[in-house]
Amino acid sequence: MNMQTLYLLVPIAPLAGAIIAGLFGKTIGRTGAHIVAIAGVLAAFIASVLIFLDVQAGNTFNGALYTWMQAGGINFEIGFLIDKLTVLMMLVVTFVSLMVHIYTIGYMADDPGYQRFFSYISLFTFSMLMLVMSNNFLQLFFGWEAVGLVSYLLIGFWYERPTAIYANMKAFLVNRVGDFGFLLGIGLIAAYTGSLDYQTVFDNSQNLVVQEVSGIGWPLLTTICICLFIGAMGKSAQVPLHVWLPDSMEGPTPISALIHAATMVTAGIFMVARMSPLFELSEAALSFVLVIGATTALFMGFLGIVQNDIKRVVAYSTLSQLGYMTVALGVSAYSAAVFHLMTHAFFKALLFLGAGSVIIGMRHDQDMRNMGGLWKYMPITWATSLLGTLALIGTPGFSGFYSKDSIIEAVHASSIPGSDYAFFCVLAGVFVTAFYSFRMYFLVFHGKARFGQPQGDEGEHGEHSEHSEHDEHDHGHSHGLAPGQKPKESPLVVTLPLILLAIPSVLIGLFTIGPLLFGGWFGEAIFVSDNHPALKEMAESFHGWGQMLLHGLISMPSGLALAGVVMAWIFYVMWPAAPAAIRRVFGVLHTLLENKYYFDRFNEIVFAGGARLLGKGLWKQGDQNLIDGIGVAGSSRLVTLAARITSLFQTGHLYQYAFTMIAGVFVLLTFWLFLA
Numbered sequence: 001m002n003m004q005t006l007y008l009l010v011p012i013a014p015l016a017g018a019i020i021a022g023l024f025g026k027t028i029g030r031t032g033a034h035i036v037a038i039a040g041v042l043a044a045f046i047a048s049v050l051i052f053l054d055v056q057a058g059n060t061f062n063g064a065l066y067t068w069m070q071a072g073g074i075n076f077e078i079g080f081l082i083d084k085l086t087v088l089m090m091l092v093v094t095f096v097s098l099m100v101h102i103y104t105i106g107y108m109a110d111d112p113g114y115q116r117f118f119s120y121i122s123l124f125t126f127s128m129l130m131l132v133m134s135n136n137f138l139q140l141f142f143g144w145e146a147v148g149l150v151s152y153l154l155i156g157f158w159y160e161r162p163t164a165i166y167a168n169m170k171a172f173l174v175n176r177v178g179d180f181g182f183l184l185g186i187g188l189i190a191a192y193t194g195s196l197d198y199q200t201v202f203d204n205s206q207n208l209v210v211q212e213v214s215g216i217g218w219p220l221l222t223t224i225c226i227c228l229f230i231g232a233m234g235k236s237a238q239v240p241l242h243v244w245l246p247d248s249m250e251g252p253t254p255i256s257a258l259i260h261a262a263t264m265v266t267a268g269i270f271m272v273a274r275m276s277p278l279f280e281l282s283e284a285a286l287s288f289v290l291v292i293g294a295t296t297a298l299f300m301g302f303l304g305i306v307q308n309d310i311k312r313v314v315a316y317s318t319l320s321q322l323g324y325m326t327v328a329l330g331v332s333a334y335s336a337a338v339f340h341l342m343t344h345a346f347f348k349a350l351l352f353l354g355a356g357s358v359i360i361g362m363r364h365d366q367d368m369r370n371m372g373g374l375w376k377y378m379p380i381t382w383a384t385s386l387l388g389t390l391a392l393i394g395t396p397g398f399s400g401f402y403s404k405d406s407i408i409e410a411v412h413a414s415s416i417p418g419s420d421y422a423f424f425c426v427l428a429g430v431f432v433t434a435f436y437s438f439r440m441y442f443l444v445f446h447g448k449a450r451f452g453q454p455q456g457d458e459g460e461h462g463e464h465s466e467h468s469e470h471d472e473h474d475h476g477h478s479h480g481l482a483p484g485q486k487p488k489e490s491p492l493v494v495t496l497p498l499i500l501l502a503i504p505s506v507l508i509g510l511f512t513i514g515p516l517l518f519g520g521w522f523g524e525a526i527f528v529s530d531n532h533p534a535l536k537e538m539a540e541s542f543h544g545w546g547q548m549l550l551h552g553l554i555s556m557p558s559g560l561a562l563a564g565v566v567m568a569w570i571f572y573v574m575w576p577a578a579p580a581a582i583r584r585v586f587g588v589l590h591t592l593l594e595n596k597y598y599f600d601r602f603n604e605i606v607f608a609g610g611a612r613l614l615g616k617g618l619w620k621q622g623d624q625n626l627i628d629g630i631g632v633a634g635s636s637r638l639v640t641l642a643a644r645i646t647s648l649f650q651t652g653h654l655y656q657y658a659f660t661m662i663a664g665v666f667v668l669l670t671f672w673l674f675l676a
Contacts (some may be wrong), residue, residue: 003054003061006047007080010090011129013043014097018122025115033115037122038101044129045094052087060084062135062199073194081135081198085525088338089132089270092345093263097125099497103353104254106493107360111252117157121258124150128263132270137186137196140271144182144235147264148175154255155248164250171244178234178241185227188213192220202277202527209281225278225285229292232268236322239296243599245319246303249311253356256311257349260318266341269325273334273526280332280529287417290330294422297323297429299597304436306593309366310355313440317392318348320429324407327422332532333410339516340403347391347400347505350498354385357494358444361487362451365480368440373449377487382445384498389441391505393434393561396552399509402545404430405557406517406538413534430557434564442572451481510545518542 017040021033028036064079080086101121108114127150131143148171156168190196192211193204211220232238237245245265249256259265272279272289279285297320304316321344328337359366361378375382391400408430411423481487489495515521518539528535542548552558571578583590595601 003051003059004065006051007061007082007133008065009047010044010051010094011126011133013040013047014122014129015126016040018119018126021115021122022119025119028115030114033118034101034105037118038098040122041094041098041101041125044125045091045098048087048090048094051082052091055082055084055087064135068138074190074196076138076196077136078139079135080133082133083525084522085270085273085338086133088342090129092342093125093128093132096345096349096501097121097258097263099349099353099501100254100258103257103356103494103497106491107254107356108252113157117154117252117254120150120154120157121255124154124255124258124263128267131267135198137189137198137201141183141186144231144267144271145179147267148172148179148235151248151255151259151264154259155251157251157255161250167244167247167250171248174241174244175234178231180230181227182231182234185224185231188220188224188227198274205277205281208278219282219284221278222282222284225275225282226288228275228278229268229272229285229289232272232326233292234268235271236265236268236326237296237319238268238292238322238326239299240599242296242300242319243596243603246312246315246596249309249315253311253352253359256315257352257356260315260348260352265318265322266325266345269322269329269337269341272326272329273338276332276334277527279329280527280532283416283531286330286332286532288330290327290416290422291418293323293326293328293330294418294425295323296320297327298425298432301429301432301436303593303596305432305439306590307436308368310358310368310371310440310444311352311366313368313436314348314351314355317351317433317437320433321348321392324404324426324429327411327426328407330422331410331414331416331419331534332528333407333414333535334526334528335517335522335535336403336406336410338522338526339513340400340407342512343391343399343403343505343509346501346508347388347398350384350388350501350505351392353494353498353501354381354388357381357490357498358385360490360494363481363485368443370450370480371444372447372451373445374487375445378489380489380495380498384495384502385445386441387502388505389437393437393564394430394557395561396549396558397510398506399504401552401558402509402513402548405548405552405555406513408557409538410534413537414532416532427557427560431560431564434561435568438565438568439572442568447573447576451483451485451487510549513545513548514542 014037017037020028020036025033061080061082064075064077066078068076068078070076101118104117104121108117111117124147127143127146129143131140131147134140134143152168152172154168155171156164158164186196189201192208193201195201195204205221208221208224209219212218213220213223216223230241233241245260248259251259279289300316300319300323304313304320307313307316321340325337325340325344328334328340357378358371358374358381361374361381362371365371387398391398394401394404408423408426411419411426414422517535592598
């Protein structure tokens, strides 16, 4: 098998699994559906490993497989770019997807849409692989839109539930806003370079710097980069296009892990890293990226503090960590952003799947106020969730420590406008992340058991979450543990992926930080200008993961993380009445956080309300008055009037016809005379 055939196998194998499970699911049954889907993703993972080894040996590939069409001198091609950035993404996507596929066997065991779900998640994997392997903007846009479409299907998987339909429509519409900017950026690239091929565009990047957008006068390259990043703001859920991601928790937990760990939400981070030769030439665009990412990292973390749904806490954690990655992009630390993308993929998938295991043990109750003390009943879920939480908060020695601290150091060393604001945000975000993460951990696994009680403990009173995950899909399950019932550990098919994800969540950072950040491993895949030397300065003081670990033990981020853990322990273990007391004092702030800074309300009033007014105006004035009133009914009345006038001359008398003809000739002659 030659390498190009192996390249094709990576996306085609999951696509084949999706087609077979989707079209022939009833014929092959549940077992057949998950076998073909898992086999497809496993084949893609094995092929990705082989390609990784080949790239490590120095072999890369950049070429078209075939030309779809030619128009206006532009080739629309399907092709692959296989380099070290690509293979890293391929390994992450296929491994996490494989774990999610295996986990799904246990989690969706009683769901009637079992085969359909496997078809969707395999199709999602295919779409993401086409995105990361592309060597041109056409294929990038295809993968970009495909993951958006399949995420729409997955978020609304339980389509009988109105909240699921609302959530998937919200995700679809918000992403269309970002994609409009993304498409504008691609259009400008095609218009001014005459190509959609990455390398051709990168080779012409210096020419784009000195040009302006015709008719507007804006700097062309800055406009292109900001438009592309607006697309990333939608996919990677950056403020203000973040509002879709928390509501996407309406989908089943396996897809929450797949969307929010290694695939869709990281597509924007990958895209900006891939476009580093363009972004490096526009400091204004980098500053824009930096400020947006810093704002997301801190202010979305605050929202995780007031959530009671276990999955929504992890979702807001994803928003915050995506902000950290975006900040790294903004200070030209692209390799640090991709490094955090990789480590985050493992521990965030672990946390989502761990949350799903808890939901199974709690008989589909997602409200953390009804949990407590689960560590005794679910030891594997407890241990792996603890490891994922420690990685998330950047505990020294865990993978998240190496990637998050690298980002903080890069921001501190940067001089790009907005870096001081970003440094404050990412530093404060360490404390916030530790606090809400261990709030979740203590409420779920420690403290007194609150099984089957209608409300949470005295420190966490309030309304329940809007729903339980299987409200209309229980298939014989009750929701929540009844008095006297005890949770029990999930089956091996659920816990095995947790164990396999926990290993890289702990270890992968120390093995990869040296080559990825300071060893030039990415090579020409990522370009950094000499004007942005943050990582180069960090490399001078880097002496291995061990030295970084020792320094991290006494660093400010570690102190802030420890303070967050201690405060969470005081509030939710030692003094559980404290949160209610603080909420009474800071009621206005709590209301602001509970309403998510009123972004949803603003969108409903301004955009949805404006759309309703526009639609009503078009219906009343355009449809009823203009089209029906003037167009349809008006033309009818005009014909009727013309017929009545004409009938005055239809008398049957020859002399009247002759007079009419003479009068007509006189009018025509007079008209021609004036024209002459």
